[in-house]
Amino acid sequence: MIYVVVVLAIYALGMTLLWWRLKTQVAGHLDAMLEFQLLKRSQRGELPLSPSKTVDWDAAQDEPEIIDKANEAMRLHQTFQKFVPRQFVDHFDKGGADKLALGYADEDEVAVMFCDIRGFTGLSERLSPQELMNFLNSYFLRMNAPIHANNGFIDKFIGDAIMALFDHPTGSSADKAADAVRAALDLQKALRLYNDHRSHSGYHTIKNGIGLHIGPVVIGTVGSDDRMDTTVIGDSVNITQRIEAMTEQLNVDILASRDLCDAAYSTFRFAHRLVDNIVLKGKTTSIELIEIFEHETVEEIARKQSTAATIKEGIALREAKKYEQALALFCQAYQEHQDDKVFAHHIDVCQKLLS
Template identity: 60%
Template structure:
């Protein structure tokens, strides 16, 4: 009887153990299943988050292509947290305008697709010198570029210096681009650059459903007017005298005074200079030498000695027959001598 009881106890114990083991295995299996399901859900969530992060980054990068990052950073440093419509801040910046000379005749020889390819190829090369010198492109206007130089933590001289350096490096980039074009039997491209420094208003304009960033002010207008004179003077880089003096306080740039000009839409004269630092030594030497003669002639003209100034520039032309600036002064002096009511102002 005892042996039967012991046998039953052993059987019961085995049954209990088997039940426990099975229950434990089921629990472990359920736990593993839950962990696997959790990991799967976590992986799906991570993938979703990563996809949304990538999408946000792409949107951010796309947004920066239309609204310059530096524009947003400018508002941020002045306490702005958003680019709401009508936002406006004042600042002192250097402005650079760059335009392709003879673009109309050049574009007429291209198909629409060729024209777009050419412009993008050109802009790509002009972009680097601007960004490498703490500037940013505010907008493309047809074949023209408008760029701002507002170096973070920099003073006025730093900003003007950056703009002049960018202008010089743009001409280097243009030379390299023309070498590339020559290898494909394309005609060379020439451009003109105008520089000025002063106060501007940076802000947002438009409507609720279409908004754009913009920079307005007399400084912008003067820079654009100066750039438009590049063709007239057959020059690569022109600047206001005030801007080049400011930049030269950092590093000496080589330039010459062209004239004191009342620009379109202005009532007072702006001294306009030609930057020659980037030119070949022989060309630079001739321009600077002629520049001294031009300076003397301007003084004679402005002091009222018109006939003497005319004789002076006629003599200069024999020494520098290809200098567009001297030809300009001859035209002005001849006009002044023949016009008794001339007020002494040069308007271009």
């Protein structure tokens, strides 16, 4: 009898030890499974979730510490996603997780947007450091939604400027271009509402300029062994930045390349006009610049559309080296539309060519 009791005791002890070992192993497997599911849900765009929500997988109901761990991982993921957009991770995922390393590069065609505040230097000089930071955050907060609502994402904030990309993974070039144009128009609408708020609060209104272009870019990682960052480089990025810089010179809100405008216009209609055909700084070939003004008043849209033919004719005369005829045409148009800085720009160009 004693022998049987001893055998049963040893058996029970062995089963207890085996149960604890299996429980530890299962907990580890569940932990790995939850992290894997979290990663896959992130890649599919199902995150971020609200941090107040809890992960409730049936497999982990008896392991609350795993649920806490998964929730912590989710909160950490949400925080880092504010620094590295999910779309970047999607591009890196094409080559596998091991490709997320220094020097990785992926080429893609995207629509690029640069958006910059006019006269920001003068504005910043009138504000204290804290007031300036509050203003920028208030402005960026309103500019964020129109970009994300149109399948875009913000690559980076550069001082007061925003650089955004529109890659529409399942769409065509026309879809990407159309997303960028819609976002630009929505940004102007959001800015109008923001200026209404600023006016009622006793602040000066602000203006911004938006440049758009589409073309190939390289999306990758740069830096050093201990400090790495995602980046987008390429000729398309440089062209977009220079297009945006022309918005202030021409006093227009939205300026796009002919390539982007034509691609977007094949998907939906919007008011636009050719404003010039110029060689941008640092380039050797000319590019047609198109003003998009669908967001303006009905009267202003009609006025600008009525000037489109005159601008096109004047540019043709200038390119044919008939500078005096082009200058006379632009001067006559400027007398009729003295608020249109596009004509003042052309007059200045023609006078320089004649001198």
